[in-house]
Amino acid sequence: MARIIVCTLFAxxxxxxxxxxxxxxxxxxxxxxxxxxxxxxxxxxxxFEKELVRIMxxxxxxxxxxxxxxxxxxxxxxxxxxxxxxxxxxxVSVATLATRALNGSNHFLDVPKLFMAxxxxxxxxxxxxxxxxxxxxxxxxxxxxxxxVKLDMLEGVLKASNPTTPLTIxxxxxxxPSSSSLVNQLLALNxxxxxxxxxxxxxxxxxGDEGLVAMTGNIxxxxxxxxxxxxxxxLSSGPLAEANGLVAKVKERTGLFPLFAESISSVKExxxxxxxxxxxxxxxxxARKAKLILENSSAKDMPVGKMDxxxxxxxxxxxxxLQLPIPSNYLKLAKxxxxx
Amino acid sequence: MIYIPILLIGMAVTGYWAYLTAYDSVxxxxxxxxxxxxxxxxxxxxxxxxxxLIESGLENVPVFRDAYQKEVFEELESLQQATNRHFxxxxxSTETLVFSTMNAPVLLNVEGASIATIANRTVAxxxxxxxxxxxxxxxxxxxxxxxxxxxxxxxxxxxxxxFTIAWLTFLVTLFAxxxxxxxxxxxxxxxxxxxxxxxxxxASRIAVDHKKVTIDLQQNDELGGLARxxxxxxxxxxxxxxxxxxxxxxKTDFLAVMSHEIRTPLNGIQGLATLLLDTPLSDKQHQxxxxxxxxxxxxxxxxNDVLDLSKIESGMSEVxxxxxxxxxxLKELVTLLGTNASSNNTRLVYTSKNLESVVVTSxxxxxxxxxxxxxxxxxxxxxxxxxxxxAKLKKPSTETVSENRLVIAVKDxxxxxxxxxxxxxxxxxxxxxxxxxxxxxxTGLGLAIAxxxxxxxxxxxxVASKVGEGSCFTVTANVQSRLNVESSAASCxxxxxxxGGLPAGLKVLLAEDNAINAVVAQALLEQLNCVVxxxxxxxxxxxxxxxxxxxxxxxxxxxxxxxGIEATKRIRKLNxxxxxxxxIGLTAEAFKERHVVFKASGMDDIVTKPVTVEALxxxxxxxxxxxxxxxxx
Numbered sequence: 015m016a017r018i019i020v021c022t023l024f025a026x027x028x029x030x031x032x033x034x035x036x037x038x039x040x041x042x043x044x045x046x047x048x049x050x051x052x053x054x055x056x057x058x059x060x061x062f063e064k065e066l067v068r069i070m071x072x073x074x075x076x077x078x079x080x081x082x083x084x085x086x087x088x089x090x091x092x093x094x095x096x097x098x099x100x101x102x103x104x105x106v107s108v109a110t111l112a113t114r115a116l117n118g119s120n121h122f123l124d125v126p127k128l129f130m131a132x133x134x135x136x137x138x139x140x141x142x143x144x145x146x147x148x149x150x151x152x153x154x155x156x157x158x159x160x161x162x163v164k165l166d167m168l169e170g171v172l173k174a175s176n177p178t179t180p181l182t183i184x185x186x187x188x189x190x191p192s193s194s195s196l197v198n199q200l201l202a203l204n205x206x207x208x209x210x211x212x213x214x215x216x217x218x219x220x221x222g223d224e225g226l227v228a229m230t231g232n233i234x235x236x237x238x239x240x241x242x243x244x245x246x247x248x249l250s251s252g253p254l255a256e257a258n259g260l261v262a263k264v265k266e267r268t269g270l271f272p273l274f275a276e277s278i279s280s281v282k283e284x285x286x287x288x289x290x291x292x293x294x295x296x297x298x299x300x301a302r303k304a305k306l307i308l309e310n311s312s313a314k315d316m317p318v319g320k321m322d323x324x325x326x327x328x329x330x331x332x333x334x335x336l337q338l339p340i341p342s343n344y345l346k347l348a349k350x351x352x353x354x
Numbered sequence: 355m356i357y358i359p360i361l362l363i364g365m366a367v368t369g370y371w372a373y374l375t376a377y378d379s380v381x382x383x384x385x386x387x388x389x390x391x392x393x394x395x396x397x398x399x400x401x402x403x404x405x406x407l408i409e410s411g412l413e414n415v416p417v418f419r420d421a422y423q424k425e426v427f428e429e430l431e432s433l434q435q436a437t438n439r440h441f442x443x444x445x446x447s448t449e450t451l452v453f454s455t456m457n458a459p460v461l462l463n464v465e466g467a468s469i470a471t472i473a474n475r476t477v478a479x480x481x482x483x484x485x486x487x488x489x490x491x492x493x494x495x496x497x498x499x500x501x502x503x504x505x506x507x508x509x510x511x512x513x514x515x516x517f518t519i520a521w522l523t524f525l526v527t528l529f530a531x532x533x534x535x536x537x538x539x540x541x542x543x544x545x546x547x548x549x550x551x552x553x554x555x556x557a558s559r560i561a562v563d564h565k566k567v568t569i570d571l572q573q574n575d576e577l578g579g580l581a582r583x584x585x586x587x588x589x590x591x592x593x594x595x596x597x598x599x600x601x602x603x604x605k606t607d608f609l610a611v612m613s614h615e616i617r618t619p620l621n622g623i624q625g626l627a628t629l630l631l632d633t634p635l636s637d638k639q640h641q642x643x644x645x646x647x648x649x650x651x652x653x654x655x656x657x658n659d660v661l662d663l664s665k666i667e668s669g670m671s672e673v674x675x676x677x678x679x680x681x682x683x684l685k686e687l688v689t690l691l692g693t694n695a696s697s698n699n700t701r702l703v704y705t706s707k708n709l710e711s712v713v714v715t716s717x718x719x720x721x722x723x724x725x726x727x728x729x730x731x732x733x734x735x736x737x738x739x740x741x742x743x744x745a746k747l748k749k750p751s752t753e754t755v756s757e758n759r760l761v762i763a764v765k766d767x768x769x770x771x772x773x774x775x776x777x778x779x780x781x782x783x784x785x786x787x788x789x790x791x792x793x794x795x796x797t798g799l800g801l802a803i804a805x806x807x808x809x810x811x812x813x814x815x816x817v818a819s820k821v822g823e824g825s826c827f828t829v830t831a832n833v834q835s836r837l838n839v840e841s842s843a844a845s846c847x848x849x850x851x852x853x854g855g856l857p858a859g860l861k862v863l864l865a866e867d868n869a870i871n872a873v874v875a876q877a878l879l880e881q882l883n884c885v886v887x888x889x890x891x892x893x894x895x896x897x898x899x900x901x902x903x904x905x906x907x908x909x910x911x912x913x914x915x916x917x918g919i920e921a922t923k924r925i926r927k928l929n930x931x932x933x934x935x936x937x938i939g940l941t942a943e944a945f946k947e948r949h950v951v952f953k954a955s956g957m958d959d960i961v962t963k964p965v966t967v968e969a970l971x972x973x974x975x976x977x978x979x980x981x982x983x984x985x986x987x
Binding site: 174175330333334337339340341342345346352354 | 402403406410411412415417418420421422424425
């Protein structure tokens with residue numbers, strides 16, 4: 015009798031174990047290295063995680079996130095530590111510095127890698143051109159528009175008020191790689207637009223929150239020095255664009271308004287017009303690429319491209335103040351992003 | 355056929371209706387496009403910006419409103435270039451022009467414009483003249499901005515389209531009319547013309563053949579009925595013609611019988627009267643006998659005239675052409691009729707041209723009859739005057755036979771004919787004056803017969819006359835003529851025969867069943883110095899010839915036991931010279947075709963009763979001449 019009971023118990027345990035094994039989800043280990051916890055980076059990463067879990071419900075997605083604290087060196091260290099551990103299924107880098115470190119690391123050549131929120135993948139040396147694939151098993155998307163498109167849009171806005179002389183616009187930026195790269199692209203087109211005259215105004219990139227505050231101070235100082243020659247300024251993407259209170263401080267000290275910005279928050283704060291990729295779009299788009307990679311598509315074969323979804327935002331209060339009416343087609347495009 | 359013009363008019367009306375429909379349709383479409391452009395494009399462009407301003411809370415911001423109105427103007431300028439329509443915006447209150455794609459001011463006459471509601475907007479549209487250009491317009495108001503918005507387009511493209519439509523409609527209608535006409539022509543050809551041609555052809559065949567015809571028409575319409583009627587009519591015509599021919603044959607037979615039956619006793623009367631005159635008579639008896647002969651002669655003339663006319667009118671008179679010496683024939687006639695002329699104290703003169711040594715080919719009998727008739731008339735109506743006969747051929751003859759025209763004029767110096775009677779003298783039973791009949795006698799058929807005979811010969815008779823001076827009858831006839839190189843020899847023979855007369859003691863067998871006629875004929879032949887032997891039927895005649903010793907036989911055709919025809923055939927079957935014995939038929943049948951039958955049985959010549967000594971002599975001479983010519987050969 016006892017033998018029967020033992021056998022029965024054994025059978026029940028075995029069946030339970032086998033069922034549990036059968037019901038267990040396949041696990042994917044995803045490592046995310048973000049450059050620094052600024053809104054566009056953090057929000058893009060959060061949206062990525064949510065979207066990946068949503069579109070891969072049959073898998074157990076284990077995400078481990080590392081903060082490089084705005085430092086490429088830190089990102090490199092993180093990756094070196096990761097190399098000592100079992101290789102993850104996918105490594106994701108957010109923003110330029112973390113991506114630069116990941117692309118430069120030789121520890122993970124066999125691990126598929128994905129980047130997001132990088133302005134200039136070509137200038138960063140990831141691929142020779144947009145549309146090309148990387149041999150280092152990495153792919154991703156640039157989240158910013160072509161410089162020409164952005165200038166076209168601003169020209170369209172200025173043209174509506176038909177100013178008699180070109181508006182001199184200060185291109186404020188840090189030496190953060192993506193910022194410099196974008197500004198260089200804009201400056202390359204300077205002089206081709208009737209109503210736009212671009213002037214570069216920069217500050218050295220400084221890591222960390224204190225560095226952001228310092229960069230803000232530097233920029234405000236420089237704008238104050240040159241406010242007489244400026245009609246407004248261009249707030250390019252990069253850490254400086256994420257600095258708290260930059261627009262308000264500039265306005266307070268110089269009376270200048272940003273005429274173009276590459277973040278929604280800047281438009282909310284007073285930029286005349288902005289065209290950006292929202293973190294939601296960036297995260298979702300990256301998640302879809304991650305799914306393909308986890309489902310055995312090779313990152314080597316996936317070309318690096320640009321995002322196909324952008325958001326236009328306008329600030330009508332700034333427009334009224336500057337007597338620069340926003341053309342109706344931009345106003346229509348802005349839809350939910352018309353701010354006052 | 356009445357349906358063809360109705361159909362063509364119908365097609366033309368349909369074409370015009372199609373044009374009007376297309377005209378209205380094109381105009382309506384143009385106005386529809388214009389009003390839609392205004393409401394769905396222009397006003398939407400304006401309203402869209404206003405809505406955008408309201409949504410953005412910028413409606414009352416002048417810089418934005420001005421900028422968006424400027425955008426409207428720019429879009430309308432682009433639209434003007436894309437659509438070739440013009441746009442104008444004016445202030446509704448002040449009528450001030452706010453914007454226009456036209457260089458000149460826009461002053462519209464909107465009186466009489468149509469009003470419609472499109473997309474909840476009231477739109478006025480119509481035609482007007484702007485700066486001397488016809489335009490179509492549509493206008494509406496945009497109250498939020500106090501605007502009056504107008505869309506204009508030149509009417510010229512519309513007019514051009516309508517012109518094109520008019521031409522196309524005309525050409526299509528014309529094409530349709532041509533096609534329908536061709537089709538109807540073809541259908542008419544098949545259904546109407548072709549059947550009519552068949553019926554016409556059948557009618558022509560009926561007219562020629564008088565036979566029943568079958569028309570190949572199966573249709574059951576009016577033409578098919580007409581064809582059946584024509585077929586039925588042709589059957590009846592055939593039947594009537596057969597009946598008419600039968601009746602004509604009966605008439606001919608009757609005439610032949612009557613001719614025979616009348617001539618036979620007449621022959622006896624004439625013959626006996628002639629014989630009686632040769633006997634010793636008192637003067638009174640001689641006068642009676644002479645009158646008797648004259649009366650019989652007149653009666654014979656009347657009978658001959660009636661028979662001739664009957665033959666001519668029934669178409670039985672045929673032209674029997676022979677070659678003869680016209681000059682000789684006319685000279686003989688002059689000799690023959692000269693006696694009558696002398697008794698009337700009238701001189702008969704004959705002249706000719708182109709007739710010497712010429713023989714002509716024509717119907718000598720008819721020609722002789724014509725001349726005798728005309729000359730006899732001339733003599734009859736001429737007292738103590740002259741009757742001249744002049745004959746000529748229009749062309750000189752050659753040795754080869756050629757067509758020629760014979761003209762014989764008989765001119766007298768008699769009483770002449772009244773002009774109003776001239777045109778009737780050739781009518782039957784007509785003389786120029788009824789008193790003439792009483793004074794001169796005659797049936798009034800002579801000239802009618804002469805003219806019809808002349809017409810049978812391809813000519814005619816014309817008359818010219820003057821009362822108190824005389825008349826001239828001119829006969830024409832188509833003949834053939836040639837120079838006669840043998841005429842001298844032949845003439846010698848004829849002359850010899852005529853001059854020398856018949857040999858005396860010619861043994862003649864007379865076969866005649868009628869005793870009186872036999873007596874007359876025998877007496878006449880004896881006057882010609884013939885030795886006459888008489889038998890009363892053909893069987894005896896044949897037997898007598900077989901016995902030999904007969905030089906010539908005068909054979910009556912109709913005899914008991916054996917008729918003359920059968921007897922002649924028997925004679926011709928005799929051996930040797932007996933079978934060649936000349937046989938001259940004696941008959942009261944005057945018709946030529948009967949004479950042909952008699953000659954076919956073997957008779958050498960025919961003498962028609964009542965017999966005269968001249969006729970008997972002429973026949974004997976003719977036989978003698980033929981025999982002599984044959985011997986010479």
